[in-house]
Amino acid sequence: MADLELEHQHGKARVRVARLWRGKRPGEADYLAEWNVSISLISRVLAAFTDGDNSNIVATDTMKNTVYAIAKECTDPLSLEDFGVRLGRHFLTTYPKIVTGAKVMLFEKPWERATVDGQPHNHGFKLGSEKHTVEVVVNSDGDAKVTSGVSELSLLKTTQSGFEGFLRDKYTLLPETRERMLASAIRAVWRCICYGGLCSYSSKPADYQKTYREVKDILVSTFFGPPHEGIYSPSVQKTLYEMAQAVLSRFPEIESVYLNMPNIHFLPVNMPTVGVKFGDDVFIPTDEPHGSIEARLSRKPILISNL
Numbered sequence: 001m002a003d004l005e006l007e008h009q010h011g012k013a014r015v016r017v018a019r020l021w022r023g024k025r026p027g028e029a030d031y032l033a034e035w036n037v038s039i040s041l042i043s044r045v046l047a048a049f050t051d052g053d054n055s056n057i058v059a060t061d062t063m064k065n066t067v068y069a070i071a072k073e074c075t076d077p078l079s080l081e082d083f084g085v086r087l088g089r090h091f092l093t094t095y096p097k098i099v100t101g102a103k104v105m106l107f108e109k110p111w112e113r114a115t116v117d118g119q120p121h122n123h124g125f126k127l128g129s130e131k132h133t134v135e136v137v138v139n140s141d142g143d144a145k146v147t148s149g150v151s152e153l154s155l156l157k158t159t160q161s162g163f164e165g166f167l168r169d170k171y172t173l174l175p176e177t178r179e180r181m182l183a184s185a186i187r188a189v190w191r192c193i194c195y196g197g198l199c200s201y202s203s204k205p206a207d208y209q210k211t212y213r214e215v216k217d218i219l220v221s222t223f224f225g226p227p228h229e230g231i232y233s234p235s236v237q238k239t240l241y242e243m244a245q246a247v248l249s250r251f252p253e254i255e256s257v258y259l260n261m262p263n264i265h266f267l268p269v270n271m272p273t274v275g276v277k278f279g280d281d282v283f284i285p286t287d288e289p290h291g292s293i294e295a296r297l298s299r300k301p302i303l304i305s306n307l
């Protein structure tokens, strides 16, 4: 109908692939990556929706198979980001007249090299905790916008946290405190890249894997503070801001960082009527409800007129 407009995309979600790169010589370590890949294509397939004309559809089954084929083509270990860019560009170069954009979302299962007798094992892996996440958007010029992240980074500190001075009204029960546990399952997402195109911070991190590890380290060390004394957190909000600021000051190529930090409450047990006296030593851990605190910190765009 002339007065209607259809926006559409199609793709394959949650394709799981494990890529093994065997040690090149006997006795050399194997490398393993397990990825979960979701692809969504913007393509000229309006007629498929409106007229049942499938002639321009890239089958989602083909997209799934392409994940395996490109994984095979990658003869050396590579980052999740580089794999995502390569995969996204594949659809644009294979179908330049049909596919006008590709979005690839990936996360990596945290297999870590096992250690046995204090030695890294050549072919043994164990599952870690937090996940590396990536979103790649490729446009028809082949420019790729890469957003990296970490999810389920679960951190807890037993002290050096409080919450005071907040608004009080007739429903406020929460006592003020300078002594509480602080726990969160952090999701962080940072954006730094434009290949080609206009972008104020356009350099590609030399090594995505290294940047991922270093961003994680900075998030963790800012959350906890120094090993012995720690650092006092007056709120999740302030700690979140300091974590984001630390990432931007360490990495000039990162233009913005988003942090989502649920405040996972550990409620001190208190049972005054039964004669057991607790003193911030027994807690009820709770998942729900939890505080939900999120923010994005970005560099202000550089104004040409100020240069």
Ligand SMILES: O=c1[nH]c(=O)c2[nH]c(=O)[nH]c2[nH]1
Binding pocket: 163, 174, 234, 235, 236, 237, 263, 291
């Ligand atoms: O760090 C906190 N921020 C809040 O906004 C909040 N709200 C609340 O009940 N406890 C906390 N803690």
